[in-house]
Amino acid sequence: MTATPHFVAIEIGGTKLQLCVGTAEGSIVDRRRFLVDRERGAEGIREQIAQGVPELIAKWQPAAIGVGYGGPVDWRTGRIWRSYHIAGWSDFPLGDWLREQTGLPVYVENDSNLATLGEAICGAGKGMNPVFYTNMGSGVGGGLAVDGRIYHGAPPGEMELGHLRLHGPGRIVEDDCSGWSLDKRIREAVATAPQSKLAQLVAADPGEEARHLTAALEAGDPVAQALIVTQAGHFANALGVVVQLLHPEVIVLGGGVSLIGEPLRAAVAERLPTFIMDVFHPGPRVRLAGLREDSVPVGALLMAADRFQISKTTH
CATH class of the missing domain: 3.30.420.40 (ATPase, nucleotide binding domain)
Structure with a gap:
């Protein structure tokens, strides 16, 4: 054997x-x-x-x-x-x-x-086709699986979602949606709301501030809620381009920022239809990565x- x-x-x-x-x-x-x-x-x-x-x-x-x-x-x-x-x-x-x-x-x-391949075969995209995966972590990336295989463009073409220039040549999606950009927005937000639950969590354990959002959201902190709305809006804008061009059956959200979980997923799913043409409504399913990290x-x-x-x- x-x-x-x-x-x-x-x-x-x-x-x-x-x-x-x-x-x-x-x-x-x-x-x-x-x-x-x-x-x-x-x-x-x-x-x-x-x-x-x-x-x-x-x-x-x-x-x-x-x-x-x-x-x-x-x-x-x-x-x-x-x-x-x-x-x-x-x-x-x-x-x-x-x-x-x-x-x-x-x-x-x-x-x-x-x-993308992992989620398409073993995770949140299993049984669906095509599958688009995107991660929000140190950067922002993307990938497409068609019929259970990675789609490759002409070299060095990949699904570089994070480098879309939606607001002109000087700004890319990563500037608004990466984990580092979210950390920066959190630092700016808590500086103006030092009594908020999120500010207290950040002050007690600074660095990688986005990891405190889950606890702040569970406490009903309005500063954290507003940050999620902003993050979801930026991300839904970029994902609207994906839907218009690729029409995946499911969009899978992964990476460290996605560990915020259901509040982020729901906010992205709610805003996504506003960035795609009416005939494509309600749009693809939006799911959290089944394999997580x-x-x-x-x-x-x-x-x-x-x-x-x-x-x-x-x-």
Whole structure:
């Protein structure tokens, strides 16, 4: 009896690094999670990978590695096109570097593409087609799955939702919808409302201010409620473009900001129809990511298994 093959999934984001091991069906069986030190840049992340992956390989003997990178990549070669959040990644041959480190086949994708695949096959988009996924985290990304497969545009084309210029050439969606932009708005809001519940939470534990929104919303804080309305309006504006052009059956909201949960999802769903033409009403379903923070590694496992199998049949 042949043992079930395992695969390594690596998620490289702007704030966290995840090293996971799992099956071809996307089940995670082991995990290492690290915080990213932005000041150390890509070199610091590569050191974390080089220290953490050998242990997982020795333990699980995986067949291949799938990587989700938080930015534009050449998925055919594994080379990073551009780094927008962490210095030192632009034009880096990530696939080749990892193959040299591990001796294993390595497949690299944009992280939002992999999250889309994970949610389409195993998460909130299961059974629906097409599936559009978008993350609100360090940045804002997007991906489209059609018939259960990632849609790729002409190189280096991806669903770069966060870089839409809806308000002119000098402003992109990330400026209004990323986790960092939300943190900034929270700091500005609590400065003018220091007695609010949100201000009290931020004062007691500053930094990454958006994580306090859930508790403030549960307390009925009007400052937090107003911030959610603003965030949802900005995001629904961008998603209206997605609906007009791609007509997904479902839009899946993921990333760290989506962990605010139902208040954010409901606010986005309520505002989305105001940004799409009447004939498209009520618009696609809007759902929270079913895999939560595992959307990318699950997608990486599915992708690695699929491409590893394809490579076996073509060689």
